[in-house]
Amino acid sequence: MGNEDCFGLPLTLWLRHGSQGVLIRSVFHTVLVELKVLYEKVTKDLVGVEDRVEAIIQELDLKSDKVRFLGIHGIGGVGKTTLAKVVFNRLLSSFHGCCFLADVGESSRRNGVVHLQKQLLSKLLGSRSVSQILGENDAINMMERGVLRNKKFLIVLDNVDEKKQLRNLAEKGDWFGSGSRIIITIRDQSLLKIEEEATEFSTYEVREMKFDHALKLFSRHAFRSDFPPSHRVSWSETIVHILGMLPLALEVTGSSLNGKSQKIWGDTLKKLQIAPPKEVQDTLMITYEMLDTEQRHVFLDIACFFVNMDKTYPLYMWDDCEYYPHNAIEVLFLMSFVKVKDDNTFWMHDQVRDLGRGIVRREDTEHPYKRSRVWKHEEAIRILKRKEGSSTMKALSLGHHEDKLTRDEFDNYPDLRFFQGDGVFLVGDFNNLLPSLRWLSWQNCPCKSEEFVANFPWTELLVLDLSCSDITDEWVGWSQIKAASKLKALDLSKCKYLTRMPDLSTLESLERLNLEGCHNLIEIDPSIGKLQCLTALNLNGCQSLQELPEVIGCLKALTEIVMPDTPDKFRLPETFGNLKSLLTLDVSHRQISKLPYSIGGLDELRRLSLYQCTKIKELPESVGKLKSLVELDLSWTSIFHLPDSIGNLKQLKVLRMSHISGMTKLPSVIGKVEKLEELDASNCWNLIGEVPEEIGSLSYLRILNLSDTRISGLPNSIGSLKQLKVLRISHMRGITRLPKAIGLAEKLEELDARGCRNLTGEIPEEIGKLSYLRILDLSDTRISGLPTTVSGLSNLQTLNLELCLELEKLPELPRNLTCLRGATNRHGICAGEYHCSSH
Structure with missing residues (x-):
């Protein structure tokens, strides 16, 4: 380290002082001064940030030696910069050097990117190191040569809005030393592209505040207290709802109302119902101005008409207008202006919606x-x-x-x-x-x-x-x-007087036909067979419809069909197997008694759900021909066995077969479903015997649930399941021991054996090899103890030993254990001594 020691203090400082105490106080004072200079100023009125800060720190994964980038994204005014400052202040003492570059986008336009490069390097290396930087390539060349590669740095690039800024400040992970962390606050996620094997990258989305936190933040600015006075509660709650729990809006509006009269409050409330505060609008307008003409059209349409509406119909219109809607929606999503929810509907923050409507009004x-x-x-x-x-x-x-x-x-x-x-x-x-x-x-x-x-x-x-x-x-x-x-x-959904689908044969371009909720519909017109472009047919709620016409098999483009939920038996025609493009077949809760043999012809079928089809007793052998099937749900059916052809489903990843009372054994052919990731056979109360050895061939299996069955044991091949993360065997009354081979399931994170009342003796020592294990539940079993190797479970967080009445002793427990339940024997006293530094 030359003539410097830790904290950058010269050796002469160590020689100048006559006592160790004086030296320590001097070093401590110097460090405090250095840290105080580095700290970013944050408002005192922080509310509801702790959980978010912890989540961000967890995403940063400080234990990893790799360089890690974290993109914090969200709409303007949601609190990205504030969170980044809090995280920066909390972590800066753990790094060799730190730099917080505020408002990178604006600073780059005002002072140039070279100014930012000098600012970054001078804070990390010292002011003398940047004297030779005349152009942006000079700084890039310095970083390419590795001037930052020998130390661990914490860097925050706040409010980045162009790729060029990232390229010039932190383009590559190998510019920085091992363990460095680069945090980027951003509105447009598309700018976040770091592609290097030695670099880890993740994102964190800042969403709107919880209502109680939002009300508290508003009250601190409006009333200088945590809660509004009784005569302002209703108005305050209304304003918080209107502002959509957006921190910037809450602070601005709350401060403007501090000490104001009832009339001012009333006028403000009326104004807010029309448009958001100007400061918030100005912040969001920065993002809006980054959109091109087509993207603005799509944004304004959504803001004015289509929030909480399915996106499918607008796409047709925008596509015809040449607005390139798929690209536009992707851009709006990356800028946190729009989201598409799980039900395929648009979601938009109230403040963003009001921004769009305000633009139209103006x-x-x-x-x-x-x-x-x-x-x-x-x-x-x-x-x-x-x-x-x-x-x-x-x-x-x-x-x-x-x-x-x-x-x-x-x-x-x-x-x-x-x-x-x-x-x-x-x-x-x-x-x-x-x-x-x-x-x-x-x-x-x-x-x-x-x-x-x-x-x-x-x-x-x-x-x-x-x-x-x-x-x-x-x-x-x-x-x-x-x-x-x-x-x-x-x-035509909810047209309650419609009894027959009309002749639609001339609608040659029709792609979507919705007949949902047509309760009196009894017949589908044969002309439907001529709709060669039809991709989606919704018959949900057509309670009077008992069958589909044979011509349904002519719909070669059909990818999605929602079946009617008739109270009586419903029949699928044999031609159903001709639907070569069908992706999903969901007949859950339907009164269907069998699948046609032709179902094996559904070449593109990805998902088949027979959930709660209680009249189905068997699957046709042809189900094994579903070469594209990824998910199969047989739960709550009356099936007695799986056909041997199930082993031919080479793409199947999820098999759910819970609550099937007639199922008595798992077939050995299950081991041939080579890409299976999840197997749920829980609550098959008559499932007996041992799990077949062939299950060890499922090298991709991540979740195995055999809870509430009468299975008597796990095979030694369980150790071959190298990707297994979750093993649930709770209430398996027949199991008496865990196989030693369980220690070979090296990725296991959760082992749930609660209620296995015939599980006796000690858990095998090999369990100590499960270095990823986080949750171990052995409650309500008859185990007598845990092996000493359990102390090596470095990631174990939860250990449940409630109602383990035969428990005699406990070894030293892992240091990271945060939750220990039970640990008492039949006399209600602690079962021996145990040691854990965190307790």
Whole structure:
């Protein structure tokens, strides 16, 4: 280390002082001064950050010697920078050097990237090291040569908004020493691409606060206390909900209301219901301005109309408009503006939604008809009734409205592509009107109108939603809809008077047909066989439908079908096996008694669920021909055995067969399902004997659940399951011992043997080899003790020994153990001495 020692103190300092105590105090003071300079200033009014900070530190994995990058992402104002500062302050003393570069994006534009490079290197190496840096390549060359490679650094790059900034400051992990951590706060996840084998990379999303934390933060700024006074509770809670639990918005609004009168509070509340605080808008606008024209159109459409709506229908419209919607949604997701939930619907933070709507309002603050989008019923009906058509209008939505609308109201809307009119009467001749209309949402469409619309632009429609309408088989509109040759999606869900699906043979482009909730539908028209583009058919809730037509097998493009839940028996036709593109077949809870043999022809089927099909007693041998099957759920069926052909399912990863009372044994052929990752045979109460040795061939198996069965033992081949992470054998009354080979299942993290009341003696010593084991549950067993090797389980966190009445002694327990339950014998006293430094 030359003439320097730890903390960078010169050796002369060690020689200058006459006593060790003075020296220690001097070193301690020097370190404190150094750390104080490095600390990032954080507000005192932090609320609800501790769990997030711990989660971020866990993601950083400080035990790893590899260089690790962590991207903290989320919308503007959600608290990314604050969290990064808290983490930085907490960890900086554990690194050889630290640097927090604030607001990298803005600083790069204002001062240039070279300024940031000098700032980074001077903080890590000292100011003299950057004197030769004249251009950005000079700094990159220095880092490429390894000037930072010999020490462990903590670096935060705050608010990065261009790839160039990352390239110039932290492009490669091998620029930094082992154990270094680089934290990046960012809005656009697409910038986070670090591809190196020696580098670890992960992300952490900062989401909105919990409501109680948000109310507390707001109260600290508005009232200088943790809770609002009684006369302001209701208003405070309303404001917090409107602000969407966004920290920046809570702080700004709370501070602005501190000490203000009731009138000011009332005015603020009204204003917030229209638009978010300016400071929040300005922050979010930075992200919006990064979007291109097409991405802005998609964003504004979602903000104004499609939050909590399935994404499928809008995609058709945007694709026709050449907005490149898949790319746009990906960009919006990466910038934390939009998410697609598990149910395929759009989610958007309230503040982001209000930002979008505010942008549209500002297109013309005085005249709504001059805006591109109108979503409020009052404004929309006023525009139509006043005949204020505008060429700028692209989307118009009415609430429920049963008045008549004629061609006069729709004159001069050349670019209107989306119209939502719930319950409206469209009457008159619409010839040469609405040439750009692509999506008509006409829920509660009136059935008995004698003046039905004529010459409507059906031919250009892509999406037609007639859900919840009283239309019947004789509805006058069917003949006109036949002209919709470009139609991609037709929604007839909850049309309760519909008894027969109409002839739709002319809709040659139709991809999605929704008949969900048509309770009185008894027949599917044979014309469905001509819909060669149909990919999705929803028959859920069609309680009167007892069979599908044979022509269903002609739908070569069908990838998704939701079956009717009829109270009586339902039959699948033999032609069902001709659906070569079908990806998912879910007949859960249905009264189906058997699968057709032809099911083996479903070449692309990925998922088959027979969950709670209690009438099914056997699977056809042809099920083994499902070469693409990944998931098979047989739970709660009446199946007695698995066919031998099950071993041919070479792509199967998940097999669920719980709660099958008729199943008596696991077939040895199960060992041939070579890619199986999860096997659940729990609660098969009549499953007896030992698990077949062949199970050891399942080299990919991660989860094995045999709980609540009568299985009497585990095979020695259990040690061959090198990927096994979870083994659940609770309440297996027949098992008397754990095989020694269990110690060879080296990746095991959870072993649940609770309630195995015939499990006696000591656990085998080999259990000490399970270095990944986190949870060990031996409660309600008759074990007498644990082996001494258990002390070597360095990752063990939870040990449950409740109701282990035969327990005689405990060895030294692992240091990382955080939860010990039980550990008492039949007399209720501690079973011997045990030692654990954390207790």
